[in-house]
Amino acid sequence: MAPPQKILALHGVAQSGRVFERRMATIVETLSPLRYEFVFLTAPCDISGTAYIQARQADWQEGDEERSWWETDDDAKEHSGIDQAMELWGATLREKGPFVGVVGFSQGGCAAASLAAMLEPSRRDHPLVRKYLPVDHPPLDFLIMFSGNPYRYPSPEIFWLFYPEAGEENKVITPTLALYGKKEWEAQEFFRERQEFLMSRCSNVEIVGHPWQHTVPRTQEYADIVKRFVTSFDNRATGMTIDSRL
Numbered sequence: 001m002a003p004p005q006k007i008l009a010l011h012g013v014a015q016s017g018r019v020f021e022r023r024m025a026t027i028v029e030t031l032s033p034l035r036y037e038f039v040f041l042t043a044p045c046d047i048s049g050t051a052y053i054q055a056r057q058a059d060w061q062e063g064d065e066e067r068s069w070w071e072t073d074d075d076a077k078e079h080s081g082i083d084q085a086m087e088l089w090g091a092t093l094r095e096k097g098p099f100v101g102v103v104g105f106s107q108g109g110c111a112a113a114s115l116a117a118m119l120e121p122s123r124r125d126h127p128l129v130r131k132y133l134p135v136d137h138p139p140l141d142f143l144i145m146f147s148g149n150p151y152r153y154p155s156p157e158i159f160w161l162f163y164p165e166a167g168e169e170n171k172v173i174t175p176t177l178a179l180y181g182k183k184e185w186e187a188q189e190f191f192r193e194r195q196e197f198l199m200s201r202c203s204n205v206e207i208v209g210h211p212w213q214h215t216v217p218r219t220q221e222y223a224d225i226v227k228r229f230v231t232s233f234d235n236r237a238t239g240m241t242i243d244s245r246l
Helices: 017-023 025-034 051-055 082-096 107-118 127-132 182-187 189-200 220-231
Strands: 005-010 036-041 071-073 078-080 101-105 142-146 176-181 205-210
Touching (some): 005 017, 005 082, 017 025, 017 036, 025 036, 036 082, 082 107, 082 127, 101 107, 107 127, 107 189, 176 189, 182 189, 205 220
Parallel strands (some): 005 036, 005 101, 101 142, 142 176, 176 205
Antiparallel strands (some): 071 078
């Protein structure tokens, strides 16, 4: 029997791997019988007690951690701790990989896009990639973002990931499924513009709207959309290995 295909899952602000696993339950249940295994990672930055816990949603439970992939200083307009996130991603790839794809929600969508970009051939020689990621991990087959929000304060240190400041052709080429909440876009132009920007930095993207706000859709309809996208890259039945970017 072919081994499970592993998918790395990166949560949003003020959440944890445990929270994201609850929100992804329908998708996990849909893909598990097909031998897909999710690894839910918890971010390194503890933001409990900060203003960013306002991202906590109605399903918060006592004991849930409040974490972030990087910290945000709105006064200085800068992020810190991105290198810690990269170090954790690299350790996870080494210890639990290889992975065929990555999925992320909100800030985790940006984190997922960043990791997918780092694993693409054009960036493998970047000093941060060489420092943090294993040299033998292949590019990812796919990237999935739910309401993916880009870095709030991009700096020259992260332009190389997917920002046009490093060249208009500097885009994520990993095949991408991007889902967004129609109600959020109708009510929040700021978030719509940010999410549209991140989508625009993906060169091979399928965009799907759902009728809710800033969330992971939990109905079977959207789990089936994710299933169709994920399984389109699955070559286990034939034993073939195909680079989806060729």
